[in-house]
Amino acid sequence: RRVRIDVVTIFPGYLAPLREALLGRAIEAGLVELGVHDLRDWTHDVHQAVDDSPYGGGPGMVMRPQVWGEALDAVLAAGPARLVVPTPAGRPFTQATAQAWAGEERLVFACGRYEGIDQRVVDSYAARMPVDEVSIGDYVLVGGEVAVMVMVEAVVRLLPGVLGNPVSAQEDSFSDGLLEGPAYTRPVSWRGLDVPEVLRSGNHAAIARWRRDRALERTAARRPDLLDALPEDALDRADRAF
């Protein structure tokens, strides 16, 4: 099963890193098809204008609906897809979102710049296909391109055959609802710092307990919201003791 991903942007070069390394190999292996399209190819004026002043006034510029309409009609002509529009005003993009999208045949990403894309673009396509306005975090980027890179990587790594060791996809930090604890490798002592003894004890029950305690400790310290979100039965007595 392959996924077709199309990205429409005024900075196609920004998406070049998607063709590097792991994702590049997935594309070469035919697990993913990637198409990057320059929005300005669908302008008709000499200035290739893609934005204009906002109705109602206010700072910045808004991306014009006509250009986006022609671009998305052209890209979507190849077949039905889920349309994704990164925006700081979007629903949070999470690992669950990535899992859901990994099952899609086609994803089309519309990279906005400026103050965003005229709302009628989302509204008109939402009438005939799934459209998701999503944000990758509570900070404002200059454009949607970097957000698309993040989301494409999160989705593609879940596709069968992309990761060398697929188990790690299931063992993600977020799969048991806790953050990943600390990891260590050789040498056993480095700049006066030693690997925790238990990890070299061979006592697998103690190691599992220690790792769970470190994950609980880190989650409580850095992401108490994740602890609160755990299902009732997720923490056993030993966990609570922590």
Ligand SMILES: Nc1nc2cc(Br)ccc2s1
């Ligand atoms: N967090 C995010 N910031 C931005 C900014 C622009 Br401009 C477009 C999309 C996104 S997603």
